[in-house]
Amino acid sequence: MYCVQCGVKLSDNEQKCPLCGTAVYHPDIIWEDEEPLYPKNKYPDKRKRSFFTQALLTAAVLLPLLIVLFCDLRFNGRMSWSGYVVGALLLFYVSVILPTWFKKPNPVIFVPCGFTAAILYLLYINGVTGGDWFLPFAFPVAGGVGLIVTAMTALLHYLHGGKLIVVGSTTIALGLFMILVELLMTVTFASISFIGWCFYPLVTLLIVGGLLLFLGCNRPARESVQRKFFI
Numbered sequence: 750m751y752c753v754q755c756g757v758k759l760s761d762n763e764q765k766c767p768l769c770g771t772a773v774y775h776p777d778i779i780w781e782d783e784e785p786l787y788p789k790n791k792y793p794d795k796r797k798r799s800f801f802t803q804a805l806l807t808a809a810v811l812l813p814l815l816i817v818l819f820c821d822l823r824f825n826g827r828m829s830w831s832g833y834v835v836g837a838l839l840l841f842y843v844s845v846i847l848p849t850w851f852k853k854p855n856p857v858i859f860v861p862c863g864f865t866a867a868i869l870y871l872l873y874i875n876g877v878t879g880g881d882w883f884l885p886f887a888f889p890v891a892g893g894v895g896l897i898v899t900a901m902t903a904l905l906h907y908l909h910g911g912k913l914i915v916v917g918s919t920t921i922a923l924g925l926f927m928i929l930v931e932l933l934m935t936v937t938f939a940s941i942s943f944i945g946w947c948f949y950p951l952v953t954l955l956i957v958g959g960l961l962l963f964l965g966c967n968r969p970a971r972e973s974v975q976r977k978f979f980i
C-alpha cells in the first residue's frame with residue numbers, strides 16, 4: 750500500500766503515514782477504535798413494520814370476514830356460502846399476514862403452518878359439500894407437497910450454500926410426486942381414468958431439476974451461466 754498524499758510505501762499495520770501524517774485506511778483491516786468505512790448491514794431490514802400497519806392489515810382481513818359472516822347469518826340463518834370466504838380469508842391471513850408480525854419470521858415454522866391451514870380449509874370444503882375426496886386425495890396430495898416444500902425450506906434455511914442442489918432435488922421430488930397425484934386421482938374419482946398426464950410434468954420437472962443439480966455440482970458451468978445472465 751502507498752500513501753495517497755505523498756506516495757511513500759506503507760506497511761500493513763500503519764494507521765498514519767510516517768512521512769506526511771495522512772490517515773491510512775486499509776480496506777480489509779478494521780481497527781478497534783476506528784469506524785468501519787462502510788455500514789455493516791447493506792440492506793436494512795425492510796420487513797420491520799410498525800404495530801399500526803400490522804393492526805391495519807389484520808383489520809383489512811377481519812372486517813370483510815365479519816361482514817360476510819354477518820350477511821350470511823342474517824339472510825340464510827346459518828353459515829352457508831360464507832364458510833368458503835371465511836376459510837379463504839383465514840388461510841390468507843395465516844400464510845401471508847401472520848408471519849409479518851414477527852421481526853424475523855422463520856419460514857421453517859410458517860411454511861408448514863400455511864400448508865396445515867390449507868389442508869384444514871380443504872377438509873372444511875369436503876365436509877360441507879359431503880365429498881369423500883379429502884382422505885384419499887386432497888390430504889395426501891397437499892400433505893405430500895407440504896412435506897417436500899417444508900424439507901426444502903428447512904435445508905435452504907439451515908444449510909449455507911448448496912442452494913441449487915436443494916432446489917434441484919426438490920424439483921425432481923415434486924416431479925416424481927406427480928405420478929402419485931395421478932394415481933390417487935384415478936383411485937379416488939371413478940370417472941377419471943389413468944391416461945398418464947403425470948409424465949408431462951414429470952419429464953419437465955426432471956429436466957429442470959437435473960439442470961439445477963448439474964449447475965449446483967459444476968462450478969465452472971454455474972459461473973458461466975451467471976455471467977451470461979448477469980446474476
Ligand SMILES: [Zn+2]
Binds near residue numbers: 752757769
Ligand atoms: Zn504520506
